[in-house]
Each structure stands twice: as C-alpha cells, then as structure tokens.
Amino acid sequence: MDRGFRDELRALLPSPSLPLLLPRLFVRGRHVGGAEEVLRLDEEGALGPLLDGLPSARPGTRCCDGCGGMRFLPCFDCSGSRKVVAGVVGKGRQRGVVMRCGECNENGLVLCPICS
Known part of the structure; x- marks a missing residue:
C-alpha cells in the first residue's frame, strides 16, 4: 500500500x-x-x-466505514491516477498541464481520514 x-x-x-x-x-x-x-x-x-x-476481533464489531479497515483510500484529488491537471491561462484560452499529484503516495493512495 x-x-x-x-x-x-x-x-x-x-x-x-x-x-x-x-x-x-x-x-x-x-x-x-x-x-x-x-x-x-x-x-x-x-x-x-x-x-x-x-x-x-470481537464478533459484531464494525470496521471503518471509510476504508473498510484497509487504512488507505484512493486519493481525493486525483482519484488514484497520481496525475492532476493544473490550469494555465494564455492568450484568451485555457490549457491544462498534467502534473504529479502531491497528495498521494506512489500507488495513488492516501491514509483514511477516519481511522488513521
């Protein structure tokens, strides 16, 4: 992970x-x-x-509702792709530059905000 x-x-x-x-x-x-x-x-x-x-584990106990006990989730910013598009405005039109997401790890995952 x-x-x-x-x-x-x-x-x-x-x-x-x-x-x-x-x-x-x-x-x-x-x-x-x-x-x-x-x-x-x-x-x-x-x-x-x-x-x-x-x-x-005790019978009947619940694991995390966010990650199901895995402790990691796909990145909220890039949906796990590890890429985000940064907008660049130039001469009346907008272009996007693909960049590496700075929020997730090398697998496109982030720690679960509920249980971690």
Missing part, C-alpha cells in the same frame, strides 16, 4: 534473499512466514499455539 511499509517489511524479514511476496505473517515481532508456511502450520496444528493470548 505504501513504500514505507514495504521498506519496513523488507527490514523485518530474516533474510534479504526471501522474496517480498504478500501476505507475510508476523506474531509478536517474529516472522512466521508467507501464505504457504502459515497454511502448513495451520494444517499441522502449530498455528493456534502461536496465536494464543493475542487479542482478536
């Missing part, structure tokens, strides 16, 4: 040679693995004990 999170994830992986494929599960700051490793741990019955004592 954001380059800062990607860089943080890469720094947390136990080996720089591990591919940066999502999802990745971390429990109590320890890298558990990707989807295949987590599935294997679940099938072996080893995932439950890793998660014991961690808080879980």
Whole structure:
C-alpha cells in the first residue's frame, strides 16, 4: 500500500534473499512466514499455539466505514491516477498541464481520514 511499509517489511524479514511476496505473517515481532508456511502450520496444528493470548476481533464489531479497515483510500484529488491537471491561462484560452499529484503516495493512495 505504501513504500514505507514495504521498506519496513523488507527490514523485518530474516533474510534479504526471501522474496517480498504478500501476505507475510508476523506474531509478536517474529516472522512466521508467507501464505504457504502459515497454511502448513495451520494444517499441522502449530498455528493456534502461536496465536494464543493475542487479542482478536470481537464478533459484531464494525470496521471503518471509510476504508473498510484497509487504512488507505484512493486519493481525493486525483482519484488514484497520481496525475492532476493544473490550469494555465494564455492568450484568451485555457490549457491544462498534467502534473504529479502531491497528495498521494506512489500507488495513488492516501491514509483514511477516519481511522488513521
């Protein structure tokens, strides 16, 4: 979702040679693995004990109405395109210059103003 999170994830992986494929599960700051490793741990019955004592979502609780719990939304200024048109007036007519949007990240996303 954001380059800062990607860089943080890469720094947390136990080996720089591990591919940066999502999802990745971390429990109590320890890298558990990707989807295949987590599935294997679940099938072996080893995932439950890793998660014991961690808080879980309560049934009936609602996530953010703005972003659905994703924490990011498409940019309000450029609708996620990362481009905005700045108007330029010249000799009785108006032209637009396409510029990089300054409000969103490299993916055209902004933090949710409701929950972030």
